[in-house]
Amino acid sequence: MTEECTVPFVLAYDDLLSGPFKTFFDCSMKIGGDVAAIAKMVQSTFINQRAFLVMASKSQRPLDTELPQVLEPTGKKIQEVIAFRESKRQSPFFNHLSAISESIPGLSWVAVAPAPAPFVKEMGDSAVFYTNRVLKEYREKDKIHVEWVQNWNNVFKELQEYVKRYHTTGLSWNTRGGNAMANLKAAPANCGVPPPPPAGSIPPPPPMVKLEPKAVAVDDGRSALFESINKGTDITSGLKKVTDDMKTHKNPSLREGPKPFVKQSSPPNRASPARDGPTGRPKFALEGKKWFIEYQNDKPDLIVKDARMDQSVYIFRCQNTVVQVKGKVNSVILDSCKKSSVVFDNLVSSAEVVNCQSCQVQVMGVMPTISIEKTDGCQVYLSKGSLSTEIVTAKSTEMNVLIPKDDGEFVECPIPEQFKTVINGLSLTTTCSEKAG
Structure with a gap:
């Protein structure tokens, strides 16, 4: 049960x-x-x-x-x-x-x-x-x-x-x-999976729990909410008085519509994991088959040695950090990092860059697929063995793929960010509206 x-x-x-x-x-x-x-x-x-x-x-x-x-x-x-x-x-x-x-x-x-x-x-x-x-x-x-x-x-x-x-x-x-x-x-040693409710039935609501007006927990503000609800008609006593400058009929400026949109030359500062920098406890550990590299700051020489193809590498919230992966691994993920790089030999599955800013990925051998999502600034350095790599992008800007030449130099090719879509009967046809490469 x-x-x-x-x-x-x-x-x-x-x-x-x-x-x-x-x-x-x-x-x-x-x-x-x-x-x-x-x-x-x-x-x-x-x-x-x-x-x-x-x-x-x-x-x-x-x-x-x-x-x-x-x-x-x-x-x-x-x-x-x-x-x-x-x-x-x-x-x-x-x-x-x-x-x-x-x-x-x-x-x-x-x-x-x-x-x-x-x-x-x-x-x-x-x-x-x-x-x-x-x-x-x-x-x-x-x-x-x-x-x-x-x-x-x-x-x-x-x-x-x-x-x-x-x-x-x-x-x-x-x-x-x-x-x-x-x-x-x-706790019960063996609890079974609850059966789904009969068709058309509505489960009874959970019993009401009266919360005491004690100090609000750090991670939960519901106590304060219930405390205010229990005031009854006194709940309005804490409301702010609306002054004349807040009333639209006495302040014409409030009746103005929204200002025209002006494109900014650079994105505004946003509070996001990639921009805040490391705030947690640094971690560099192999747990099971996963390497966790987290909250590393100003570490240019982190190395994952003797990696195996059944392992994956997860890099989270690192800043000004370079990670080298020695050996063939299943996958590599760069998540919420800033001004960081990862260099690896070979991948079985794919690389992924998500929620990052100004990051670099370099493959020395083979990489079947790389996915870039919600990222501002990403440089992907390919090897001669990875020229067939599939690149999937979404909601990202300033992306470049660097393709090696015979003399060892790289040719930088920008990934398109702008597209044009036209109606084709009852379907849509989308093409790049800018030149890439």
Whole structure:
């Protein structure tokens, strides 16, 4: 039986379990074999996380010294899934197992701060290499496997949206709750997936909770909101008096329409991760199969040595930093960095640059794909072995690709930023409206 809980972020997780995850699970059961076996293990891992979230809703955040103990059950479940894949290398469904094994560490988002949602996305994207193999093998043979890939991708897409909405800067704990370890031990050992509500039924609203007018928690302003609502008719006592200069009928300037748009020569200063610089604790560590390089400032000589092709590199919130990756890795992600560079030998899957400013990417060997999104200023240095690289861009400016010549020099080619779209019957035709190269 599932432990009943009316906390919004637990109810939303129940929706994830009974919706996207159930669709994936049912599809896995249809395929059967090792796919069904690992799906049952993944189901157990998700249910374990559900119990963990219930515990968090009743507990204060544990001390840093206690946190590893609290997270231990989650880590064990993840390792069980990874170990199953390693034991099934001769399985005809090895690509299916590998896709799950690459993604499942994403459930350790509960230990990630301050940006767990990008972490979930990165873990979900780690499966692309193997899901593409599944699609290539079964696209023309059996559509159920194509649906399976779509369903698994959708689980992580919905998980990312869930984390982004309810745990934006890290797992939500209860500032008035009890001890995390005590509550974790008291949690049910086996809670099942909640069934979906009957068709046409409306779930009852959660019981009203009266909040005491105590000090507002740092991470939650709802106490102040309920306190003001409980004032009744006195709620208007704190409103500001509208003076004559605020009234449109006494101040003609307020009736003026918006000013014409004037294009600025340079983008205005915006508060964004890429521009604020490192503010968290510096990190350079290999966790499972992921290298995490975070909050590094003015480090021109960071080196990832002896990297393997089943590993990926995630570079987050670094500034004035250069990272060298020695060896062949699955993927490289540069996220929310400023004036930083990454140089690597070979990639199995892709490189990604997102939310960055004035960054550089250089490949010495082979890079199948690079994606640039929401970035201002990006230089991509290709090697002779990467002239077939596919470049995907969105919402980005000042992008250049540098192509090597025989004499070792580079030719700089700008990536178009402006496009022209015309109506062609009931469809649209889009072309570049500027010369590139």
